[in-house]
Amino acid sequence: MQADIERIGARDASEDGSTPLTLGFIPLVDAAPLIVAKEKGFAAAEGLALALARETSWANIRDRVMLAHFDAAHMLGPMPIASTLGIGHVAVPMIAPFSLGLGGNAITLSPAVYEAMEAAGAELGAGPAAMGRAFAAVVARGREAGRGPLTLAVVHPFSGHNYELRYWLASSGIDPDRDVRIIVLPPPFMVDAVLERQIDGFCVGEPWNSLAVEAGAGVIVATKSALWRQGPEKVLGFRADFAERSPETLAALLRALSKAAAWAGHAANHAELSLILAAPAYLGTSARIIARALSGSLVRKSGSPPSLVPDFLVFHDHAANFPWQSHALWFYSQMVRWGQVPYAPGLADTARRVYRPDLYRAALAGTGIDLPRASAKVEGALKTATPVASRNGAMILGPDGFFDGRLFDPDEIEAYIASF
Amino acid sequence: MKDAPLHILLIDDDSVRASVIDEGLREAGHSRITVITDMRQLLRQIVEADPDVIFIDLENPNRDVLEQMFQVSRSVPKPVVMFVDQSDKASTEAAIDAGVSAYVVDGLRKERVKPILDMAISRFNAFHRLREELHRTRQALEDRKIIDKAKGILMKSRGISEEEAYALLRRTAMNESRRVADVARSLITAVRLLS
Numbered sequence: 175m176q177a178d179i180e181r182i183g184a185r186d187a188s189e190d191g192s193t194p195l196t197l198g199f200i201p202l203v204d205a206a207p208l209i210v211a212k213e214k215g216f217a218a219a220e221g222l223a224l225a226l227a228r229e230t231s232w233a234n235i236r237d238r239v240m241l242a243h244f245d246a247a248h249m250l251g252p253m254p255i256a257s258t259l260g261i262g263h264v265a266v267p268m269i270a271p272f273s274l275g276l277g278g279n280a281i282t283l284s285p286a287v288y289e290a291m292e293a294a295g296a297e298l299g300a301g302p303a304a305m306g307r308a309f310a311a312v313v314a315r316g317r318e319a320g321r322g323p324l325t326l327a328v329v330h331p332f333s334g335h336n337y338e339l340r341y342w343l344a345s346s347g348i349d350p351d352r353d354v355r356i357i358v359l360p361p362p363f364m365v366d367a368v369l370e371r372q373i374d375g376f377c378v379g380e381p382w383n384s385l386a387v388e389a390g391a392g393v394i395v396a397t398k399s400a401l402w403r404q405g406p407e408k409v410l411g412f413r414a415d416f417a418e419r420s421p422e423t424l425a426a427l428l429r430a431l432s433k434a435a436a437w438a439g440h441a442a443n444h445a446e447l448s449l450i451l452a453a454p455a456y457l458g459t460s461a462r463i464i465a466r467a468l469s470g471s472l473v474r475k476s477g478s479p480p481s482l483v484p485d486f487l488v489f490h491d492h493a494a495n496f497p498w499q500s501h502a503l504w505f506y507s508q509m510v511r512w513g514q515v516p517y518a519p520g521l522a523d524t525a526r527r528v529y530r531p532d533l534y535r536a537a538l539a540g541t542g543i544d545l546p547r548a549s550a551k552v553e554g555a556l557k558t559a560t561p562v563a564s565r566n567g568a569m570i571l572g573p574d575g576f577f578d579g580r581l582f583d584p585d586e587i588e589a590y591i592a593s594f
Numbered sequence: 595m596k597d598a599p600l601h602i603l604l605i606d607d608d609s610v611r612a613s614v615i616d617e618g619l620r621e622a623g624h625s626r627i628t629v630i631t632d633m634r635q636l637l638r639q640i641v642e643a644d645p646d647v648i649f650i651d652l653e654n655p656n657r658d659v660l661e662q663m664f665q666v667s668r669s670v671p672k673p674v675v676m677f678v679d680q681s682d683k684a685s686t687e688a689a690i691d692a693g694v695s696a697y698v699v700d701g702l703r704k705e706r707v708k709p710i711l712d713m714a715i716s717r718f719n720a721f722h723r724l725r726e727e728l729h730r731t732r733q734a735l736e737d738r739k740i741i742d743k744a745k746g747i748l749m750k751s752r753g754i755s756e757e758e759a760y761a762l763l764r765r766t767a768m769n770e771s772r773r774v775a776d777v778a779r780s781l782i783t784a785v786r787l788l789s
Contacts, residue, residue, distance in 0.1 A: 230653050230654070230655040230657075231654070231655045231656070231657040231658045232658050233657040233660075233661050234653075234657060262661065263661070329658065330658050330661075330662075331661070331662050357637070357659075357662070358658050358659050358662035359659060360655030360656060360659070361655075362655060363633065363655070367634075370634065372634065372635065
């Protein structure tokens with residue numbers, strides 16, 4: 175029996191003197207920069223022979239980076255932080271010098287729950303606040319009727335999915351630990367779990383929301399980009415010692431990924447990209463479904479016309495690849511908020527330093543890529559596209575607001591946590 | 595290893611491979627084995643089985659579910675043995691030393707099941723003993739700091755010696771059937787409130 179870890183392209187490695195690198199990935203649309211770096215030759219141009227290893231669980235991704243089976247991997251943004259802080263598992267210091275993109279997730283609820291929300295005034299495509307009110311009404315009605323709490327699934331406890339789902343619920347007046355039940359479920363099982371009524375909804379990355387819609391198993395009620403325009407998602411995670419051992423290799427990889435992310439973010443390439451990602455070795459699903467996430471043109475409900483979601487998934491624009499330390503600190507603030515780790519200034523500082531803008535700047539200094547001067551920013555402060563100081567003078571960052579209008583000032587974490 | 599027969603839970607959606615491991619475990623003298631091949635309602639199945647050790651295929655996406663379970667449930671985490679039937683240069687030893695449970699690599703043969711099971715359990719136990727010890731040491735240090743502070747308060751406010759202050763704390767703890775450190779902590783809180 176053959177296990178189905180696929181070392182895509184492992185045979186090419188180092189035949190021509192290039193540096194072999196093995197990267198792990200989970201079959202999701204936001205793994206695109208890694209796949210493009212290999213398939214479109216950006217890695218080879220930097221002297222790297224990439225081997226991509228498909229994994230089935232985030233725990234495996236993390237363990238295999240820890241054990242140096244992988245040189246780096248497509249990781250959930252909070253994961254290298256949790257690993258460095260030693261929460262949920264053993265402490266192994268990790269770093270994230272590159273963000274693989276912004277957005278890309280969505281919250282999908284079962285058709286039955288959505289119908290009840292419509293009865294409570296929800297309309298397809300409404301904003302997260304209105305959807306949250308309708309969902310809260312459904313939750314309250316269930317409680318009054320003495321029914322057990324609804325069950326929602328996320329992909330991992332230390333994931334943007336967990337935090338954005340909880341953020342939305344809490345903002346809507348729903349206690350995520352008391353009024354609903356949140357469990358972990360692998361993405362490929364979510365559609366069946368909804369159909370079998372084991373769960374009532376989930377927060378997951380693409381293509382799983384669109385696949386659920388396609389199967390008539392769910393209705394997309396909120397996108398990550400609507401909850402937090404420009405919210406951080408996956409990163410490239412390394413063991414911390416990799417940067418000391420092989421700084422040149424790391425820099426070469428970041429340059430390759432930066433070019434790959436730019437290519438992937440270009441609308442003219444989306445048709446080709448959806449075909450690349452659809453291959454059995456990568457996502458193994460329909461290019462037509464993948465294209466929805468790439469274009470941000472989502473079908474929210476089976477049979478409904480597609481609607482355009484601005485900034486649904488951003489690979490490169492708005493400094494999407496820059497590893498803002500304010501992103502690391504926001505993830506840490508949510509870990510504290512939901513009781514996964516205590517607050518301590520030392521822990522916050524450790525979390526902040528997992529994200530490595532210094533390595534990003536060093537790697538991309540010789541390229542034309544513009545680099546922000548600051549390493550952290552007040553998240554949610556930009557209501558419109560705004561120029562910020564950068565190496566080349568000024569660069570434009572897109573609107574980045576949270577849907578509830580809150581600001582996250584990385585210098586005021588304690589006050590931020592206390593404000594909820 | 596314990597004298598009571600170990601209850602082993604085997605999670606694998608591949609029933610043929612599950613039977614290879616099952617057989618390996620039985621030949622190694624283990625008879626209490628529960629096999630799960632249907633991944634639906636996995637959490638409930640694991641909770642109901644309440645095993646001593648879990649075997650799971652490394653390629654099973656439910657690994658994340660398992661981790662979540664250990665985080666939220668108050669039950670003590672169980673050693674998890676992970677396997678994948680393909681060759682790999684990875685060293686099982688390194689994996690276990692890193693605190694990751696065992697990875698069975700280099701082909702899945704039933705005669706390899708027992709030594710890896712034994713090693714995973716013993717390393718897991720050692721790891722947990724270490725963690726508990728660390729926790730106890732930290733607690734003791736913390737307690738001592740609190741008690742010292744409370745002693746200082748008593749010495750100053752009552753004009754008594756250090757021994758007398760400690761004796762007073764201990765007597766109060768005994769009378770109230772509480773820990774000395776807890777009495778000391780209440781004293782510090784009370785002083786903070788009054789000052």
